[in-house]
Amino acid sequence: TQLLEQSPQFLSIQEGENLTVYCNSSSVFSSLQWYRQEPGEGPVLLVTVVTGGEVKKLKRLTFQFGDARKDSSLHITAAQPGDTGLYLCAGAQKGGANSKLTFGKGITLSVRP
Amino acid sequence: GAVVSQHPSRVICKSGTSVKIECRSLDFQATTMFWYRQFPKQSLMLMATSNEGSKATYEQGVEKDKFLINHASLTLSTLTVTSAHPEDSSFYICSARVEDRGASGPYRNQPQHFGDGTRLSIL
Numbered sequence: 001t002q003l004l005e006q007s008p009q010f011l012s013i014q015e016g017e018n019l020t021v022y023c024n025s026s027s028v029f030s031s032l033q034w035y036r037q038e039p040g041e042g043p044v045l046l047v048t049v050v051t052g053g054e055v056k057k058l059k060r061l062t063f064q065f066g067d068a069r070k071d072s073s074l075h076i077t078a079a080q081p082g083d084t085g086l087y088l089c090a091g092a093q094k095g096g097a098n099s100k101l102t103f104g105k106g107i108t109l110s111v112r113p
Numbered sequence: 114g115a116v117v118s119q120h121p122s123r124v125i126c127k128s129g130t131s132v133k134i135e136c137r138s139l140d141f142q143a144t145t146m147f148w149y150r151q152f153p154k155q156s157l158m159l160m161a162t163s164n165e166g167s168k169a170t171y172e173q174g175v176e177k178d179k180f181l182i183n184h185a186s187l188t189l190s191t192l193t194v195t196s197a198h199p200e201d202s203s204f205y206i207c208s209a210r211v212e213d214r215g216a217s218g219p220y221r222n223q224p225q226h227f228g229d230g231t232r233l234s235i236l
Contacts, residue, residue, distance in 0.1 A: 100162060
């Protein structure tokens, strides 16, 4: 079983602050995805990273995939209240037709105005 | 972007009732659909993987006779919770994915796109 550990589990910060959260595993993933989920809604895909060492930017969000493809980080610059939500990372071990995603437990982020 | 519609968004019913949840891909043909269950403040737990025209593959510990999955077309999968009981109350989420058969390796599978979930409450 591939386990994805996300940290910290909860984070409450002031608007304008920067933050970095992590997604770690002992397993290698062929790809890793980050989602944001708001209460009562389904997860919304933010990014997919595939190549070890890859860095992707989405406005104020920067995602990095570890060189060994076992871990990933998400950095948010100048956080805003609209960034509040549950951030889930999910890894796929294989690229085949029935490859499944393994989800971490998520990071609950609260950005105070 | 890709849109997945899930219906109904909320169901409240009595114990013993069977409940059907629909998952539709609105602007693409989904090779594979997935059904997840999510408890409060917890992550998504995969219940089953559904490919169009074939039997669903259930995860360990998920009762296939309890959670019936039908994937009749490339745009529709349904999950029926049979004889639901209070312990079945949860947030059920579907996702849909298209397989890019022209690609290879990790690019073969496009990302999963999720529905907005169904809040099931069994009294």
